[in-house]
Amino acid sequence: MDGHRRRPYQKHNRFRYLLLPAISAISGAILLLYFLLSFLAPSPDHLHHLGHHTSFHDKSIDIVDDTSKVSSVFKVPTSSKIISERDLWTTSRSEFYFGCSSASTQFPKAPAVTRPNRYLLIATSGGLNQQRTGITDAVVAARILNATLVVPKLDKKSFWKDASTFSEIFDVDWFISHLSKDVKIIRELPHKGGRKWSPYSTRVPRKCNERCYHIRVLPLFSKKRAVQLSKFDFRLANNLETDFQKLRCRVNYHALRFTDAIITMGQTLVNRMRNVGKHFVALHLRFEPDMLAFSGCYYGGGEKEIRQLSKIRKRWKTLHISDPEKERRQGRCPLTPEEVGLVLRALGYGKDTNIYVASGEVFGGNETLNPLKALFPNIYSKETLATKQELEPFTPFSSRMAALDFMVCDESDVFVTNNNGNMAKILAGRRRYFGHKPTIRPNAKTLSRLLMDRENMTWEEFSTQVQEHQVGFMGAPNEARPGRGEFHENPTSCICEKSKNKPKTISSLPRKASDNKVDETVDVFIDKIRNSYNEEEEEDEDKDGIVSNLNYFLNDTNVVDFSTGYEETELEELLSD
Structure with missing residues (x-):
């Protein structure tokens, strides 16, 4: 009888001894899994940083008051500090140079x-x-x-x-x-x-x-x-x-002078920009769907972006498949509107700066432009400065609309280009010829990396590095050696230096030691940057392919109408051979 009573007790006791180790093992596994997940999961800061790496969608600009303490988080100040080293609206030593294109006595009539x-x-x-x-x-x-x-x-x-x-x-x-x-x-x-x-x-x-x-x-x-x-x-x-x-x-x-109708309307736009402020910046944004599709770049818009741009890319069946990340690292992708705005703020242009945007349809619309507007609320275009009735004679003609943008960009105090296409090159050369007016071309190869990594630094660090990287890309005299780059962008044969005796063209000036060691150091630094950059560009231009022929798509401020039947057979012509 006692044996029968002990049997259930022994079974229950044995089950209890087996259950405890099992519970302990499961608890330990759960605890270990928790620690592993906690260790491997990205922090909220990292996710925020990743967002800045890839996407211009659903983002807001962090703008802080200047009086707040500097933190390790990237924050854009509400106002920019005065750049004491240079004037924002003029280029250094520009007063010593002028355009000179008269024919020599050896050039017969x-x-x-x-x-x-x-x-x-x-x-x-x-x-x-x-x-x-x-x-x-x-x-x-x-x-x-x-x-x-x-x-x-x-x-x-x-x-x-x-x-x-x-x-x-x-x-x-x-x-x-x-x-x-x-x-x-x-x-x-x-x-x-x-x-x-x-x-x-x-x-x-x-x-x-x-x-x-x-x-x-x-x-x-x-x-x-x-x-x-x-x-x-x-x-x-x-x-x-x-x-x-x-x-x-x-x-x-x-x-090459525009017709009276274009000049009159263009000057009206310039006058209206002058009426809203003493100075203004003109930005050739060039962030249209055709540009992005052709460049093969990716901006973090997910399936929607990939689907939209892929549809456009199908127009060019022989277009090579590019590596978006590689294109970005090498500076071949246009900066986003927000990134252009950050560069301008880092260069010292304040939130109250008036900006004229020369652009066609911006990819992503207002969603893409909003971060730029948060940095610079005073943004204008020919469509906002003029009525539909005023623009009616020009609207059906892409070249006439581009001519209006050309005039405003040419007359601006500062011209900023987001690419190095035909309009940018011609305007850069023209602004050099007529007094070396500031022409900012973002040093995309270096700035792209800096912009992608900006969440790991303070605004002061970011701003300092932007200013350093932009040396040689601001439209100042002698930024490029004579004969380097495209003549329409750097017309050195037509730019003379003022001297006591007679004008000398830049291309004929002998190199001489500067009396100012600082100027000499800067000149050497500029030469080093520009020469290496130009060599890379020339290598690209010699390739009969995408990069050298991208100029066709960088040409103007108006976009392609892909709704019409564009023939694939014209690809070779589009790429300029």
């Missing part, structure tokens, strides 16, 4: 060298500023060939879809008369036997120099009196004889 019955026609390509480059080079090409130039035809077939003629954008009478001493220019090809001549059409290679034109084009005039050069964009060498370079400047900076 056009009537003495122009051959009879030798006519050159060109067909431009691209948007307004790419065509402007082609027109400028066409005048020089006509002079090299001693030919009469027929007023250039503008591109009406590309996806910019602007049917404007030369005389509807530029003052054709001024163009012809102002260049009469350099090149004979006529409006139309003359008739022969009651019929208009049919020109022989050909294309010259890119960067064709004087000898190239003499070999490839000159013999054609013995067979045909009229020769047309098609797809005329960047078909003239960057480095030419000084007189030809100066002719380029006379065309670009003096002969």
Whole structure:
């Protein structure tokens, strides 16, 4: 009986001894798992930092009062400190330089060298500023060939879809008369036997120099009196004889004048910007869908962004698949509107700065622009400065709208470009020629890394590094060595230095030791930065591919209308060969 009673007790006791170790083991496992999760899970600060790395969506700018204590968290001050080292609205030593493009005594007048019955026609390509480059080079090409130039035809077939003629954008009478001493220019090809001549059409290679034109084009005039050069964009060498370079400047900076209608409306926009404040910054934002799709960059917009940009990229079936992270690290991605704003604030431009934005449709709309507006509330555009009725004559024409933006950017106290396309290069060269007005080009390769890592530093550290990295990218004299980069961006042959004796062009100035050791150190530092940067650019430009031909898409402030039937066969033309 006792044995029967003990049996259940023994079973219960044995079960209790087995249960306790099991409970302990499970509890230990849960506790261990908890510690592992706590250790591996990212902190809220890290998640916030990651958000700044990848996305411009759903973000707010942290702006703190200047009187608050500096913390390790990245905070943008409500106001910027005065930059004592430089004036925000002028460039250092700019008063010692001026534009000089007069022909030398060894450059004969056009009537003495122009051959009879030798006519050159060109067909431009691209948007307004790419065509402007082609027109400028066409005048020089006509002079090299001693030919009469027929007023250039503008591109009406590309996806910019602007049917404007030369005389509807530029003052054709001024163009012809102002260049009469350099090149004979006529409006139309003359008739022969009651019929208009049919020109022989050909294309010259890119960067064709004087000898190239003499070999490839000159013999054609013995067979045909009229020769047309098609797809005329960047078909003239960057480095030419000084007189030809100066002719380029006379065309670009003096002969190519917009029509009265464009000038009047453009000046109205400038005056209205002046009315809201003494100074203003013009920002060529270039953050449109076509630009982002073509660059292959990613901005953290998730599936929606990938889907939208991929749809546009399908238009170019031969477009290479890029590594977005690599493109970003190498500075080939446009900065976001917020990042551009942060750079400007770091350079000393306060929250009350008036900014004119030259841009088409910004990718992401207001959601993308809001962070920039938080940094700079006073943002304007031609659409906000003018009524629909005032813009009505220009709105249907992308080149005329781009011309208005060009005028405001040219007249601005400071011009900021978010890319290095045709408009940016032409404006940079023009602003150098007319007094070296500040032209800020973000040093994207260095700033991209800094911007991605900004949450790991204070605002003071960030601002200091931005100012250091921007040395050589502010539009000051002698930022680039003569002959480096594109001539339209750095027209050194047409910029002279004031001296007691006579003006000397920058390209002819001998290097001499500076009396000021600080200036000497800065000059060396600038040369080092610009030379290394230009070498990388030249390597890119020599590749017949995406980077060198990105200029077509960086061209203007208006976007592509992808709703229309764009032909894949035009890809090669879009990429400028």
